[in-house]
Amino acid sequence: MTRDAKAPSSYQRFYAVIRKIPRGRVATYGQIATLAGLDGQARQVGYALAAIGRGSAVPWHRVINAQGRVSMRSSGPGGSIVQQQLLEREGVGFDAGGRVALTRYQWRRRSR
């Protein structure tokens, strides 16, 4: 397979973290990068998600930006709508501005 544990693509590292996101929760790009051990590479996280193809076991729709908003894909407006509905279906609520209540739904390994 194209996966060498010795030469892991940065992407695989992000996918592993995203896969841990529990249902009904969301995580930010920066958070994923930090958990993956690549703090500061939030941009790379987005780039990795864009490379995800269909069939991936990665809940990419649970990844949003630090603003609590669903990032837009190059496909233009509308693409983010699909992601939003997927989250709502999992129980994640949005406000009138189309933002997620991070203080309420952001994934936290330790409840406060």
Add this chain to the structure above:
DNA sequence: CCACTGACGAGTG
């Protein structure tokens, strides 16, 4: 090797 691009984040005014 160089220039440009890109699902971002944080800081500043």
Add this chain to the structure above:
DNA sequence: GCACTCGCCAGTG
């Protein structure tokens, strides 16, 4: 809340 700047790094031509 909005506009602008800088940083970080992989992929592509």
